[in-house]
Amino acid sequence: MGKISALKGISNTFQKHQASYSSPRKRPHKRDHAWLDVSDDDLEVRSAKKQASSSKGMHNQNHAHGPRKKPRVSAPAHLPGREPIQMQRQQLPIYAGKDAVIDVIRQNDVTVLIGETGSGKTTQVPQYLLEAGLAGSGMIAVTQPRRVAATSLASRVATEQQTSVGSVVGYSVRFDEASSSDTKIKYLTDGMIVRELLGDPLLSRYSVVIVDEAHERTLRTDLLIANLKTILQARNGSASAARDPKGKGKGKAKEPSGKPNPLKVVIMSATLEAEKFSKYFGGAKVVYVKGRQHPVTIYHTATSQPDYVDAALRTFFQVHIDQGPGDVLIFLPGQEDIESLEKSIDLYAKQLPKESLGVIILPLYASLQPAQQAKIFASTPPGMRKVILATNIAETSITIPGVKYVIDTGKCKEKRYVAKTTGTGFDTLLTRDITQSSAVQRAGRAGREGKGYCFRLYTEESFKKMPATAEPEIRRCTLTSSLLQLRCLGQNFEELDFMDQPDEGSVASALKTLFLLGALDHTKSLTPLGRQMAAFPLEPPLARALVASAEWGCTAELLTIVSVLSASSKLFVDTHDAREEAADARKKFRHASGDHMTVLNVVKAYEDVSQSEGKKARKDWCRRMFVNERCLAEAANIRAQLRDVCEKTGVDWKASAEGGQDAEARVLRAMVAGLVQNAACLQPDGSYKQLMGPSVVKIHPSSSLADKKVSAIIYDELVYTTQIYARGVSAVPRSFIAEVPVFKRRSV
Numbered sequence: 001m002g003k004i005s006a007l008k009g010i011s012n013t014f015q016k017h018q019a020s021y022s023s024p025r026k027r028p029h030k031r032d033h034a035w036l037d038v039s040d041d042d043l044e045v046r047s048a049k050k051q052a053s054s055s056k057g058m059h060n061q062n063h064a065h066g067p068r069k070k071p072r073v074s075a076p077a078h079l080p081g082r083e084p085i086q087m088q089r090q091q092l093p094i095y096a097g098k099d100a101v102i103d104v105i106r107q108n109d110v111t112v113l114i115g116e117t118g119s120g121k122t123t124q125v126p127q128y129l130l131e132a133g134l135a136g137s138g139m140i141a142v143t144q145p146r147r148v149a150a151t152s153l154a155s156r157v158a159t160e161q162q163t164s165v166g167s168v169v170g171y172s173v174r175f176d177e178a179s180s181s182d183t184k185i186k187y188l189t190d191g192m193i194v195r196e197l198l199g200d201p202l203l204s205r206y207s208v209v210i211v212d213e214a215h216e217r218t219l220r221t222d223l224l225i226a227n228l229k230t231i232l233q234a235r236n237g238s239a240s241a242a243r244d245p246k247g248k249g250k251g252k253a254k255e256p257s258g259k260p261n262p263l264k265v266v267i268m269s270a271t272l273e274a275e276k277f278s279k280y281f282g283g284a285k286v287v288y289v290k291g292r293q294h295p296v297t298i299y300h301t302a303t304s305q306p307d308y309v310d311a312a313l314r315t316f317f318q319v320h321i322d323q324g325p326g327d328v329l330i331f332l333p334g335q336e337d338i339e340s341l342e343k344s345i346d347l348y349a350k351q352l353p354k355e356s357l358g359v360i361i362l363p364l365y366a367s368l369q370p371a372q373q374a375k376i377f378a379s380t381p382p383g384m385r386k387v388i389l390a391t392n393i394a395e396t397s398i399t400i401p402g403v404k405y406v407i408d409t410g411k412c413k414e415k416r417y418v419a420k421t422t423g424t425g426f427d428t429l430l431t432r433d434i435t436q437s438s439a440v441q442r443a444g445r446a447g448r449e450g451k452g453y454c455f456r457l458y459t460e461e462s463f464k465k466m467p468a469t470a471e472p473e474i475r476r477c478t479l480t481s482s483l484l485q486l487r488c489l490g491q492n493f494e495e496l497d498f499m500d501q502p503d504e505g506s507v508a509s510a511l512k513t514l515f516l517l518g519a520l521d522h523t524k525s526l527t528p529l530g531r532q533m534a535a536f537p538l539e540p541p542l543a544r545a546l547v548a549s550a551e552w553g554c555t556a557e558l559l560t561i562v563s564v565l566s567a568s569s570k571l572f573v574d575t576h577d578a579r580e581e582a583a584d585a586r587k588k589f590r591h592a593s594g595d596h597m598t599v600l601n602v603v604k605a606y607e608d609v610s611q612s613e614g615k616k617a618r619k620d621w622c623r624r625m626f627v628n629e630r631c632l633a634e635a636a637n638i639r640a641q642l643r644d645v646c647e648k649t650g651v652d653w654k655a656s657a658e659g660g661q662d663a664e665a666r667v668l669r670a671m672v673a674g675l676v677q678n679a680a681c682l683q684p685d686g687s688y689k690q691l692m693g694p695s696v697v698k699i700h701p702s703s704s705l706a707d708k709k710v711s712a713i714i715y716d717e718l719v720y721t722t723q724i725y726a727r728g729v730s731a732v733p734r735s736f737i738a739e740v741p742v743f744k745r746r747s748v
């Protein structure tokens with residue numbers, strides 16, 4: 001790569017869209033006005049049928065802006081985002097349709113609400129419903145596919161309500177919650193509300209459930225939607241909005257007066273197949289909120305860009321050098337690309353002339369610690385430009401203050417079940433092209449506080465060829481955890497009325513896993529063990545290992561191990577630059593039995609340093625040892641939450657094997673109970689053959705057992721590169737495997 005000047009010389013060529021990206025309804029383009037107002041006719045309520053024909057335009061971005069109308073609230077256009085917050089609320093497109101939105105929701109059990117990105121759906125609709133009294137004595141739930149959206153939205157809406165997070169406005173995400181008895185609006189991940197179903201199958205605490213970003217069709221959103229249909233029947237007895245073919249949903253929720261407490265459901269998105277959702281709910285009302293607050297101009301590259309990281313680098317500097325102030329958000333598929341681009345931007349930014357704006361680079365991906373993620377929301381100091389390098393976790397719902405430019409590589413990582421190729425049944429992340437819906441959502445992250453620009457690193461032709469929406473997760477991911485939750489609710493995949501039914505093979509594989517773990521019996525019924533496992537917010541194998549630890553008196557150790565394994569980042573820092581030093585440092589913690597006991601050694605050493613030294617020394621220690629402090633901090637948080645579950649379910653979390661002669665054996669026996677499907681035995685050629693699958697695997701080079709040959713192993717996961725590697729490996733005596741009930745009748 002050349003210097004900046006060379007970089008500029010070979011810059012990308014972009015082609016501008018014929019018109020700015022704007023509202024779904026075609027109207028003559030008159031102006032780019034910062035304060036687009038809409039009148040009540042900008043909100044339309046239509047039947048699903050009528051809507052189908054006009055919704056076609058949703059993916060066509062060559063629309064013009066709405067005609068200029070007198071602003072409802074005057075505001076200085078040169079100071080976008082600086083007005084008092086209540087004034088900002090009144091300038092959102094949805095404000096003009098506030099009364100109509102409330103009326104439609106009041107009159108219908110189920111409403112499908114479509115409005116452009118940034119029109120104010122997610123932040124305003126819950127507040128409108130609260131102000132209109134639709135929450136009654138219950139709460140309004142707003143679900144989000146991602147935790148960063150749930151927490152940041154709660155913070156924004158709390159500010160708008162002039163309260164702090166956790167009072168009237170709260171949130172609930174896995175391993176973190178801020179709510180109280182005062183909470184009336186709760187932003188929560190779809191996973192958390194599905195978990196709440198376990199204790200409250202009719203969601204009786206909620207008067208309104210708003211399913212936001214429903215177009216993403218995550219597995220948990222689909223599970224929620226299927227349950228909402230049943231709950232509507234039970235709570236409202238509503239025929240139009242809920243059919244209940246299997247006669248489920250017994251026991252109606254009651255208000256204190258004894259009357260059933262009816263439920264309102266709102267399905268929201270900017271890019272939704274409205275007709276499909278409406279039909280699913282027996283002809284639900286579809287509401288369109290017209291207009292967007294600020295225009296976003298979209299550019300496509302003239303030619304395709306095979307090296308999207310390099311193209312993103314060039315585009316960033318083109319923007320940085322040629323364009324005025326405003327922060328930049330770059331969408332990349334994953335952490336590796338983010339780290340690589342971070343380095344390149346940093347390198348070139350240092351060579352910029354002194355008078356240029358300084359560059360603050362902020363990565364954003366799911367496994368980054370929440371405190372690190374939150375940095376993206378801080379305002380940019382004068383003389384600086386913030387560039388956020390994000391995966392698709394920044395794609396929907398969030399507003400990042402200051403972002404004016406979006407650079408979209410057109411790539412994402414998608415979870416996919418790989419049983420068909422390997423027979424082992426694991427989800428793996430594959431890089432692929434995004435959908436039109438994602439492209440629209442990504443562009444929508446610009447233009448939230450003023451005019452925005454989106455640079456797509458793909459041609460307009462490629463955009464047109466993209467699928468409109470993604471395949472629902474229920475059709476492409478492992479179903480084990482969801483099946484366990486469903487069984488706790490007395491439900492089955494086959495019986496529930498899903499929008500899209502799951503693949504039979506995936507259901508069979510989930511049933512097999514739960515049977516092997518002892519969560520289901522041979523009649524597919526939930527066992528007491530399965531119910532105990534479901535109490536822990538963990539993947540079923542780890543939940544099984546934790547439950548088994550009670551039997552072996554090593555819950556303290558297992559809590560530590562499963563917390564580290566559940567953290568979103570890895571325990572050891574992987575670095576290309578200092579591979580040998582990193583390997584040497586790791587050796588200090590190495591336990592002869594492998595990686596699970598090694599985890600305990602690292603945590604213990606970290607705790608010793610934490611107790612005896614200050615914060616800085618602890619950080620230095622982590623750096624020298626190539627230990628990821630983020631992972632340890634997150635694991636400590638997870639451990640505290642799991643300890644609470646242990647307390648509630650009567651598991652003695654203090655029980656420890658430490659100091660006993662057989663400590664290692666006890667810990668490994670508990671791990672084997674959970675990782676029973678991930679067991680493999682040594683073959684004469686030095687590879688390992690799965691006991692429960694057809695694959696032959698090798699031990700991953702990062703494992704402490706990489707250069708050893710042992711009779712049998714268990715492992716956390718498989719990694720697919722040129723070969724299949726087992727990662728997170730422990731050596732176990734074959735007799736431990738043979739002890740697991742499912743193996744008792746087989747010779748190992």
Ligand SMILES: Nc1ncnc2c1ncn2[C@@H]1O[C@H](COP(=O)(O)OP(=O)(O)OP(=O)(O)O)[C@@H](O)[C@H]1O
Nearest residue numbers: 116117118119120121122123124156270397399448
């Ligand atoms: N944290 C924030 N800081 C500044 N402005 C914000 C913030 N959150 C929201 N806003 C303002 O409120 C507008 C509406 O946001 P909201 O999330 O309600 O829109 P939306 O219609 O749900 O969009 P999307 O479909 O993209 O989620 C934003 O465009 C922005 O102007």
